[in-house]
Amino acid sequence: MLNKALNFANQWALQKVSRDWIDYIASNTMTDFNRWFNDFIWTYDLKAIVTAIETQADGVRTIHLLPNQHWKTYQAGQFVELVLEIDGQSHHRYYSLSPMTAKGTFSITVKKQADGVVSSYLTEQLQVGQSVKLNLPQGDFAYKQQQKLLFICAGSGITPCYSIISDLLAQNKSVDLAIYAQFSKQKDVIFANSLNQQWPAQGVSVEVAFTQETDSQHWLLTAENLLVQYPDLLEGDVYLCGPTGFMDNMINALVAANFNLAKLHCERFVTVDSEDTGKLDFNVVQPSIYFKHLNQHIQLTTEDEGKSLLQIARQYGINLESGCQKGMCGTCKLTLKEGKIAGNQLGNAVYLCTSYPDSARIVLDA
């Protein structure tokens, strides 16, 4: 009863009072009692209350969240890190954010993974009224003022694409938008209403495809038909997100179509495991790295062998942005201007957290 009342009061306050005021009041009255009594407002942590939960598709839930006063701004396409205690263990997982509503809420859409600890909890156990801990939004999978965008996604990979498209449509931006969304079956379609009705009515070119339906109306995107289905592909940017095999096939198809990989934006939901840490023998050649955008130069030693470019940069006091540190989110991405690296590279884009020096001189830029 008390919890329900507190919950109601917290939601009311966050929707009626400015977050800056709540922050001012809470930080000036931060007593042990207040923290114990209401640890949603009297806290230094970013938290959010679950305000609603809806079923999107088979095993997929959209969870609506109202964040507390520590919430800051974000860009459509970015993700948040959720920190959850499940059976006494702390788990950190990332989820793409939907655009913020007028009521100050946003949502995440979670697909249950077989044996997945956190996705099972979020899709089966989480209840309205519970609060969850978050970290601030991050990620580079966002709109960059282009004129023509093609989103290629599969399964839950639609979530960041949904966020960017919804945001651009809400802003009435005149951008040429197309999406190819692939699912296993009809029952797996996420954001069906947007894909089937809303977006086509708003001028978005939408193609939904199924890998496990025998349905002659829909085609699957392949290297062979990519340029046939999207003849003006080379004129725009491509945003790609989905399972590893799907993404690898699409990247190969784009390469075969001579697509400029500088215009390809990728987000992966699973760790990129690269065993290739380079062939350079640091006892013979100790490479130098120049971070052009920061005008910082570092000379490596044998101690740096086997370390990722991100670890090396940090060690030499160069503070670079990073997120997942597992090659998924793209936050650490820089452009290779000179030299060679091993590991996680896509065109000239180097994912510093999972790539390694592989030539005597390396130049990286923003």
Ligand SMILES: Cc1cc2nc3c(=O)[nH]c(=O)nc-3n(C[C@H](O)[C@H](O)[C@H](O)COP(=O)(O)OP(=O)(O)OC[C@H]3O[C@@H](n4cnc5c(N)ncnc54)[C@H](O)[C@@H]3O)c2cc1C
């Ligand atoms: C930047 C980013 C954004 C993300 N956004 C979303 C989102 O909007 N919606 C969403 O549902 N998920 C999203 N994810 C994936 C999410 O963070 C979790 O990895 C996912 O929910 C599985 O967590 P789990 O604890 O249930 O699985 P775990 O217990 O960690 O893993 C269980 C098994 O599932 C496999 N697995 C884990 N994730 C996936 C996956 N995505 N596809 C296939 N196999 C997988 C693991 O390799 C393992 O074998 C995102 C990930 C990243 C890095």
Ligand code: FES
């Ligand atoms: S890809 Fe996420 S930090 Fe490098």
